[in-house]
Amino acid sequence: MKKTADVIIIGGGIVGCASAYYLAKAGVKDIIVLEASRSIGHGGSSRNGGGVRQSGRDVRELPIAMCAVQKFWPSLSDELGVDTEYTRQGNIRMGKTEAHLRKLDTLTTNCRNMGLDVRMIDRKEVHAINPYLSDQVIGASFCPTDGHANPLTTTLGYYIRALEKGVRFYTNARVMALEKVRGQVRKVRMEDGAVLEADTILLAAGYASRKIMNTVGLEVPMHDEIDCCLVTEMEPKMFPQMLGCADADFYGHQTRHGSFVFGAVAGPEMLMDEDTDKVNFAHAATLGASCRAIEGYVPLLKNAKIVRSWTGWCDCTSDGVCVLGRPEETPGLVLACGFNGHGFGTAPAVGYMMAQTILGEQTLVDLSPLRYERFQEMIG
């Protein structure tokens, strides 16, 4: 193989694949993507709940989520030639108690202040929008421009189109370390000892990004979290909205195919510090707890049959939002990691802006609130 490129991207998830696609589309000829596992999209990108959500997001991240919804998602199926199943029919975040409603109200006010159309709705309106919800739901926040999409076809769609544009993808390609050449991060050391070299390196390897950036002296405080999902058999069409709840007991939606996909946090093993390649399970109690939570909000689904459950990992930072851009102390290196379980909905905009960053263009939205240096500034 040719050991040099203009850009090397570490991580074949949706962020790596989308960045490769937009770079190739912008005319960059020589791009390599390195994916540690045997499959593209092996990580969170193919395991997530498919939420394309703006409401309730952190104000530092919200502009990216809004940009993705306004500029990318509506035309993405055409752009990629796959059915992304993007559905923009709103997100209902439900409450059953006054405390729930207070919590939702705070989140709603924060997002409204940033210009997002999201509002509190009362019992009558929430049941009018979705007649399948439990009578115990007394109110909700509603964001009409939120929605959901299919993470599997979207991730692989970016991959296939990037491949078609000549991007060189390698699987079974685990990066162990970065190396500097005269102050510039240029080299990538592989597990099998091979050394590759590029003018720019984009690090988009989920939680593994931490160990990799450590090899050139960078550190982002982060941890890995396990999250659990389940899918039912096909059901008659019920409702198009994405659902969530104030206490985050579960979230989910009905896919175009008819099955319901729901997600929930994985109980006591959520923070298990284990090698994600070897461990891929949730605590045995998670599935039961998810079922009870779902039935508690959508009673009719009690008869829906679960055909499969799975887990995935979320790369979570200490301040709850991702790290994007070029750290000042490592010229040549661009970071895109720490997506805190929200990185699917924003990925098209993030991929596009990582391409802009690499090309030295001004990004669509200001990414400075997400810069690497914020962790240093915290210490003062």
Added chain:
Amino acid sequence: MFDIQEKLKEIGPYVPESDDDLLVCRCEEVTKGEIRRAVHEGITTIEEMRRFLRCGMGLCQGQTCGMLTRRLVARELRVPQSEMDVATSRAPMRPVAMETGGRDLGVEKPAAGGDAE
């Protein structure tokens, strides 16, 4: 390291076969031709194939078509079947109603008829 561009060059373009419209995955209605074509688009593992075409993702979770799909993909990639990944098995083994799944804390209100699954 597995070089996907090299592999696609090696296997050449997709060539239609007379029985490409055969159904391989009955649950999700995926044909032999769709699976073969996807390989040439860059789908080179069973994990990716299931996600891309949904074959093996329906009610039986690939218990019927899993081996067939694996054989087809291996043949298209010109590798022995033993080199292909195997689809990951996941709980539950048989489809389980949400109500049954949620009863793991002990039964408060046994459902009439019990757990048929």
